[in-house]
Amino acid sequence: MKIIVCIKQVPDTTEVKLNPETGTLIREGVSSIINPDDKAGLEAALRLKDACGASVTALSMGPLQADVALREALAMGADDAVLISDRAFGGADTWATSSTIASAIRKIGGYDLIITGRQAIDGDTAQVGPQIAEHLGLPNVSYAEALEIEGDTVIVKRQFEDRYHMIQVKMPCLITALAELNEPRYMTPGGIADAYRNKEITMLTRADLDVEDQNIGLKGSPTRVFKSFTKAVKGKGTVVNLEGSEAAAWLVERMKEKFIL
């Protein structure tokens, strides 16, 4: 069985802070990580490798620095790694990104299962996984909380707000993983050495992919960022230093004024 896992290198958004003076993002010193949902997807693939000898290919699209995320995937146990990187792919929205990744997956070929994370913490769209499946004409099951292989099918515990469905889907197919799926393993020292010394990352550039110019990059993106801005900060309220019953009495008065009580 061959599994392709799509991973994205993202800034750790929990570390991103705003400069209160300028209202701009402070990106300095913010570390880059494998997106948490994607890492759970990678771990799920590695567990299938451990259990039934699947081969696992980690695939990422991004700038050359995304190499680090792929080395981490290799050090965790992925068999090989592919980086899609070219200026021609820059500025892509989810439509053009998924179209590019789908063409890379077509080129890699021979897969049974594609796993992506549900969503990336920098964009939070949850769109690229299902869109890749659509471009490849594969069934997809989103929001996987658990998965297992049965014959030529995958059985997925698919999360909804107030329930879950146990869904059986025939391979080849695409599954989007939730971070809740598992606790990803750590890289081993041997794995890290191996990832940097003995393994190669396959590069795919514009010339390697059979995809139309109008379906990649900024030009292939139906959506455009019109503007971005920081949220208008609400006027600061009244803050007092009070303890115990004095605090309680003050709050009761405020709630009465606002007709809560």
Add this chain to the structure above:
Amino acid sequence: MNNQEYQGVFVFAEQVDGNIAGVTYELLGKGSELAATLNTEVTAVVLGSGIEGRANSLAQYGADRVIVADDPVLATYMTEPYVKVLTDIIRQNKPEIVLYGATAIGRDLAPRVSARVHTGLTADCTKLEIQEETGNLMMTRPAFGGNIMATILCPDHRPQMATVRPGVMMRMDPKAGAACKQEVYEPVNLAASKNVDILEIVKKVRKKMDIMDAKVLVAGGRGMGCKENFKLIEALAEALGGAVAASRAVVDAGWQEKEVQVGQTGKTVRPNLYLACGISGAIQHLAGMEESDLIIAINKDESAPIFEVADYGIVGDCCKVIPSLIQMLKELK
């Protein structure tokens, strides 16, 4: 693409077990505003099985027209049959805007539809408005975990599509007795598009009120110290006739269930009162509650970001303030 061919605002009217999801009414409220600006109609599209008779409730909340696709295959959500039917309806009707709830269904359905009809999709919008000069839909959404906002356009593709998180838009006051045009879409050979099997459906037992419906929310964070202290939050919620909510840290620590989590990866709430106790106010948390009418925060740390959005703040110890507050509220009754 000739944008002028595309007219009207469509709302995907999500149903589960035959019940229309609350976010649908919120989308109809916003859809009606957009349609009024564009001088066009709002159409609700509902897919399911045995769902006739839902049109009136949709009309009461703003739908001018309802398209119903009724088929046994559509009874329970499955990606491909839903994508097929909705794509057909979009191709036949050519709406200029399609709105979906950013739910576990909408966030699976809308991306595939967008890829299939080759148009853009903007996720988790918090603001939708029409650009005056062009008539294009301006879709504003948080990015970088809520740290910045981005306004997105889809200028050259139609329909313009967006998902909106539940609790973000306001529903309109229902118009009693409202009715609307109803059209039936007849799916053809839908069983052939079924490419998964649902083996089992397991519903989570909901013990408590949905925090999105509560008028008063008492929310606790890691600053409460321990699971035991969280009983104070429950007691205060009871004294105020409200419900208990929690920050992500509290849910991750196992003190509370995921269903009461507020924030970017939890729920978006806008109660009349949001009382945040021992919550520092990470941007991801604020994203889920800052639209609340009145925000009160109690926190030991005077530099906690929660005080930036609070109308009233107490710099103090929750474990001392809350018992006094409960006592005082009981005396008031």
